[in-house]
Amino acid sequence: MNRYEKISSLVWLMASIAIIGGSSVYSFGAWSHPGPGFLPLWCGIIMAALSLIVLIQSFYKEKGQPLEKKEGSFFTPRWLKLVAVLIILFAYAFLLEIFGFILITFVFMVFVLKVVEPRKWSIALVEAGSATIVSYALFELWLKVLLPKGFWPTLF
């Protein structure tokens, strides 16, 4: 776990350096008239200082750490499921406006249901179908949220 402490604090350190760099593009202004770069720069500086502290702390913690603490893996065996779900989520975002709500939601639900917990195709299809219908009714018909129709209307 300590390895990930170091990695995460390094990531934040790099992020803060990026923020500092990015903020310098915008005018800092004067102390009596702070400009757009004022707050982002200070945020970056504070983040950098703190991530350094966390990084240094992680080196000290190592020395005091008793070895009996069992190091579990950061990514559990089920992490493939996680990646699968993330890919499906991104795909949803990309394809929603192209193919429309109903089709994409149905396909999405079928895939996610199958991934998260094993179940038969028939059950997944039924669950996905009902979820799609209920959410369509709830959001489009009742709450009047205009859900994307995709390219289908252009065909007719």
Add this chain to the structure above:
Amino acid sequence: MDFLSYFILGFQVCLQPSNLFLAFMGCLIGTLVGVLPGLGPAAAISLLLPASFHLTPVGALILLAGIYYGAMYGGSTTSILVNIPGEAASVVTCLDGYEMAKKGRAGPALGIAAFGSFIAGTMSIVGLMLLAPPLAEMALAFGPPEYTTLMILGLTVLTFLVKGSMPKALIMAAFGMFLSTVGLDAVSGAARFSFGQAELMDGIGLVPVVMGLFGISEVLLNIEKTFEREILKGEIKDYLPTKEDWRRSIRPILRGSFLGFFLGILPGGGAVLGSFVSYAVEKRVSKYPEKFGTGMIEGVAGPEAANNSATGGAFIPLLTLGIPANVVMAILLGAMMIHGLTPGPNLIQEHPHVFWGVVVSMYIGNVMLLILNLPLIGMWVQVLRVPYGLLFPLILLFCLIGSYSLNFAAFDIFIMIIFGIIGYLMRKTDYEGAPLVLALVLGNLFENAIRQSLILSDGSFLIFFQRPIAAVFLWIAIALLMLPIFPWFKKRRPGVDLEKEK
């Protein structure tokens, strides 16, 4: 207008059928969300924000507020029956509540939790009614330096309370503050960090961030685990606590109500802190402290009262100063601004029907919740039986639709997913999301305040120390930041788990 007429105004607003219905829906959804582990009030309010756009401002607030205190009621149900807290403020209830359930006393535990919550909720609303208007008056004297230091204090208190290291929490706060600067700068017109994307000109929306950090990341974390839930089988009889139960519980309830209310007012305090402190207090004043953890009803009555009265207290800084006391209030602040209401000292004067309508709806909501909770417990238990394999995909779907419907832009969905990943990684490495969100919401207000302060003082930071109220806030914040350096105090920090890891 005197007090009574304000009250009547509130009733007139709240008793309109549409608002009554919304209060009911808020309580129902809130309880549901509180019962379901994995979805907290923050996520639920975020999910329903888009839907609330079609409502009037008062209606939206009534609905969303109902979800908040409803969730406090619902959270106790799962804590007692399944030993899984529905949300963070109910963690403490698991300790003795579940033990009581194991001894066949689930009914009285649930009953005392419900009644205690009702009493506490009512008391806190009275407190809100009495304190808010005068506080708003006082706050009219607040200038930019006071606002600046108050927000610093709020962020500091929150970072002080989180589990894990304070530096990490402060990094989160700074990052959240940075995120708030994305978009058009109101003063100079510079487009900051927008990378040419039109959608980023308005800034990174609060709702996709919150849905990602709390909703999506929660699901991602849970996908990795396999769950075994053991729901207490058997009938739950006698919801009504005995006279003995009442005798033992009444003082904890009263203590919890006071504690929770005042801790709720404190920015960063809230229901979670209230419940923990109440438990500690009850243990300390009890004649049998060693029995805590084996089914002491005081350990349920006090914390449950505290977490409900904290909700009333938490509204005070929001409605009087425009400063959110915790994450949920932060989201409500965002909601109010979206609806065109500017929270702050002027809110009560300019929109009295909003303030009083919401206050009265909280009374009515508390009554509804009492009625909803006890008889419907059977139903809530059934809800708990929904398999996670179905629940999580549904939550994901809800998040996707919700984030899309904000601006009808797939871009918001991307933001949400990205913050879901960030949130997942954060929770794996012990970085808390709450300071980030609070800073994100306060960011723009803070930037304005500090800019105006520096203009006032001509660039001198001494202004924050020269004005008395601002100085008080700032010194308290500094003290909180220094404290963890002292090893003695390090052990005594509450170390509260704001995101209910399980």
